[in-house]
Amino acid sequence: MMSSGTESVSISALDKGDNLRQQVLTAFPLCQLTEEDLIQNPQFCKLLATLSQYVDNTGLTTVLKRELEKAERELLTQRQTWLHFESIHRLLQEMIQEHSIRKQHGGGPAEEEKFYETMEQCLVVAQCIRLLENSSTPGQDQCPVLGLSAKQVLSHMPSAQDVWQMKQRLPSELQKHLKKKAFNLLAYYQPEWEKESEGLKCVKLSRLSELLESERRREESLTEKNRENALLLQRQAHSYLTELLGCLQVLQSLVLEYRLKAQKELDKKKIEYFEAKCEIGMQKIRAEMLELQLDTYTRDKISAHRKMTEKLNTELKAVKMEKQMVESKLASFEMFGREFEALAEEYSRLRQEIDTKTWALKEFTQHTV
Structure with missing residues (x-):
């Protein structure tokens, strides 16, 4: 009874140690810790388990985490504000660029030309004023860029009537441009939706953000699942290697004990x-x-090879005789110098032909034998 009680206590202690190690590995995923490291350093494992109650999985304390979240929210607000103005500015520049491209292929109505000229001039003036404001340092006497002031730049603004007309028309034009970009984005996300009606496109466009958000959440969950699977795989690999080493030790002892004497x-x-x-x-x-x-090599093929060999031998003898005749003629006319270059070329051609047929005869002879 005492032995069984001792065994139950040891088993519960082992289970508690395993749970503690799992808690540490889960609480500090960014640390490159393994279960073997925690087994070899139990006091360090207890210290990490205690720290896990006061810090999060990134190593930040609760107070610092709240401050960081507050700073991130403020940064997000500032970023959203900047993105709002920056996106409108870029949209206006895109509209001007597209109008310039259309203008090269053919002019539009005069009202449209006036609208885009006024908008472009306003954007240029606004950008120049922003650069002047950014270049000036408060509390210092510093000459502005090119000696210009904001008042001088504002003098190049279009007339108030043109600006008022441009502002009246700008929301509708901006809405058209945004609608076009939204439909292009929808066609990029799902190309098969491009052929559908405009009303159906608007309905699907209103649901596009939800679809993208669901895909983003799905991707995040898959990433988290992959991380958990990687951690589980690491633990299983460690356990598998431990068991494998034990099996190898047992196998080695068996081989040393029962190895064959008649090897x-x-x-x-x-x-x-x-x-x-x-x-x-x-x-x-x-x-x-x-x-x-x-x-x-059948009998028919061998007889055909013999006939071909005889024919080649006959042609070779005729060529050799012709060669001898040409050589004798060439020797008799060598004294005349360059006047008989044609004879020398003929001799070279015949020599080459003899070499070719000699090689062919040799090849047929080898295969026949």
Whole structure:
């Protein structure tokens, strides 16, 4: 009874240690810790388990985490404000660029030309004023860029009537441009939706943000799941390697204890077996080669090769005789110098033809034999 109680206590202690290690590995995923490190350093494992109650998985305390979240919210607000103005500015620039491209292919109505000229001039003036404001440092006497002031730049603004007309028309034009960009984005996300009606596109466009958000959440959940699977795989690999090392030790002890005494005789038998098998294989290869030769060179083929050889020998003799005649003529006319270059070229051609036919005769002779 006492032994069973002791075993239950040890098992519960092991379970508690395993849970503690799992808690530490889960609480500090960014640390490159393994279960083996925690087993070898139990006090360090307890320290990390205590720290996990006061810090999050990134190592930040609760107070610092709240301050960081507050700063991130403020930064997000500032970023959203900047993105709002920056996106409108870029949209207006895109509208001006598209109008310039259309203008190159053909002019539009005068009202449209006036609208885009006024908008472009206003944007340029506003950008110049912003650069002047950014270049000036408060509390210092510094000459502005090119000696210009904001008042001088504002003097280049269009007339108040043109600006008022431009502002009246700008929301509708901006809405058209945004609608066009939204439809292009929708066609990029789902190309098969491009052929649908405008009303259906508007309905699907209103749901596009939800679809993208759901895909983003799905991607985040898959990333988190992959991280958990990687951690689980790491623990399983460690456990598997530990068991494998134990099995290897047991196997090594068995091999050392029960190894074969007649290993030499067994190796000799194996060598004889492989030698006989190799010899059989060589005999099969020779038989296949002979069979291939018999199938390739039949009696008809051999007689045809002989006829071709006889014909080539006859042609070779005729060419040799012709060569001798040409050589004798060439020797008799060598004294005349360059006037007989044509004869020398003919001699070279015949020599080349003789070499070619000699090679062909040699090849047929080899295959016939």
